[in-house]
Amino acid sequence: MKLYYKPGACSLASHIVLNELGADFELEKVDTATKRTESGADFLEVNPNGYVPALELKSGDILIEGASILQYLADQTPSSTLAPANGTLERARLQQHLNFVASELHKAFGPFFSGRDLSAEEREVAVANVGKKLSNFENILSDGRNYLLGGDFSVADAYLFVVTNWTNFVGIDLGTWPNVQAFLKRAAARPAVQASLKAEGLLN
Ligand SMILES: N[C@@H](CCC(=O)N[C@@H](CS)C(=O)NCC(=O)O)C(=O)O
Incomplete structure (x- = not known):
């Protein structure tokens, strides 16, 4: 998994949850002013809305919107206490x-x-x-x-x-x-x- 982030921005919440879970992940910093990532990629191709966080999954799928990313991450480890079970x-x-x-x-x-x-x-x-x-x-x-x-x-x-x-x-x-x-x-x-x-x- 790769988390596109900006230091201290709301993407930090997804970063914290990845660390709480002990997940295997990479980080890629985004300059949200120029819409370029630190590797020189066009961030608008990752998230056309131009904002972080964006999570790239191993499948290549991109998930955006912090609240969705946070819940998706927690749900990958149902034994974690980071999110109660769905439907409750x-x-x-x-x-x-x-x-x-x-x-x-x-x-x-x-x-x-x-x-x-x-x-x-x-x-x-x-x-x-x-x-x-x-x-x-x-x-x-x-x-x-x-x-x-x-x-x-x-x-x-x-x-x-x-x-x-x-x-x-x-x-x-x-x-x-x-x-x-x-x-x-x-x-x-x-x-x-x-x-x-x-x-x-x-x-x-
Ligand atoms: N609706 C989005 C909002 C994300 C958001 O506001 N991201 C800010 C950082 S906290 C950002 O990247 N701003 C730069 C920009 O919009 O150009 C979410 O909840 O994930």
């Missing part, structure tokens, strides 16, 4: 969290990554919007659970980790969301997370 309420709950991270929290960071400087007012609106979405997870984690589904780290936690970690890059203080802050620290300490951050050049 727990699996639907996992999908609820994945969808919220993708369509609500991830998208709320859009203004920060627009490539232009935000005015003070625009920044205030964008920070408030991220905060509103973080509160969803603050509430879920407020019963003392370690991870979104309860005890075990799941693929939704990998995605939530990556996106909440962006608060460090855009200067949002997580002090208002102490349970999310503790979650971030807990997830960051996982060996698979550390290995992925290191491989993407995000740790010294």
